[in-house]
Amino acid sequence: MTEEYDVEFVETGDRKARFLVRGVTPAFANGLRRAMVADVPTMAIDEVRFIENSSVMFDEQLALRLGLVPLTTPPEGEFVDGDTVTLSIDVEGPGTAYSGDLVSSDSLVQPAEDNVPIIDLKDDQRLEAEADALIERGKDHAKHQGGVAVGYRHLQRVEVEGDLPEFEDERSQIVRGVIEDDGELVPTSEFDDDLSNRYPGKEVSVEDVPNAFVFHVETDGSFTVDELVTRAVESLEARATELEEAVQL
């Protein structure tokens, strides 16, 4: 891109963030969103070997549940496509088997969440299984999707046009996302998504700011938001380079 771009954070956290990107085309913004959802590889359990399962659920049901547990994804370069990590679980009832009971063979790949109940075990019931986790992309299976509820909206500029006519009733004007008011970024949740709360008695106009997008990104715990976004950008760049090389005369 020739145009200058700029990133500004509205809300930051480990697993959830909102940031504004200026100076990118809608196509690029959507490309980034799609890369975050489908193109960043994460670890997830893919095959389970059941040694004993006397619980009330079938092996296949438990395998699906184990597959959906988010696992921490190792730094880039540690694993390549097709590498596996073995995790084992051995829980005897009465009690509940949790994702935290999974014992990993690699300290880099651990359950990201320890409190996910896998199955409730009654007296004399037992679950013993071994699982292989592998690194794949969100487009292969949703369990490999690191980004959750990833989306963007246009940044909206609000301008005060003047006062409302004297006898006119105040009407609510709902706007969702982030607004720009004299260069200041304000999430609409601050005024209950209603512009009439922020500008009582005023007539305001709202318009999209061209090429400015507010991204909302959450992760399932596989990695931080920072990492998800950087890896998504890297995957976009790698694909663009590949295309450039492929079409060269």
Next chain:
Amino acid sequence: MSYKCSRCKRDVQLDEYGGVRCPYCGHRVLLKERSRDVKEVDAH
């Protein structure tokens, strides 16, 4: 084949001629035991 009688909970071995019946209590409902093999399942 190993089965378990659903009434007296004892292990039952079925042969060709005995028919489906528990030799200890005569109950006709038998439950098939899970095999001891390791079962491999895809987590899809």
Next chain:
Amino acid sequence: MMVPVRCFTCGNVVAEHWEEFDERANDGDEDPEAVLDELGVERYCCRRMLVSHRDLVDVVSPYQ
């Protein structure tokens, strides 16, 4: 039977909140809306996962 691990719609992990939600909103007398807000389950797709769930393990276990 057991709570779904993730939200069907958005893929957010919701099962980790089930036990606390069940204890406080179903067994206790707290307002489910307030409990969900406190647990950080924001979207309505994730909220319905917990609100509409019924544990069935205790119901089926006698028939093992």
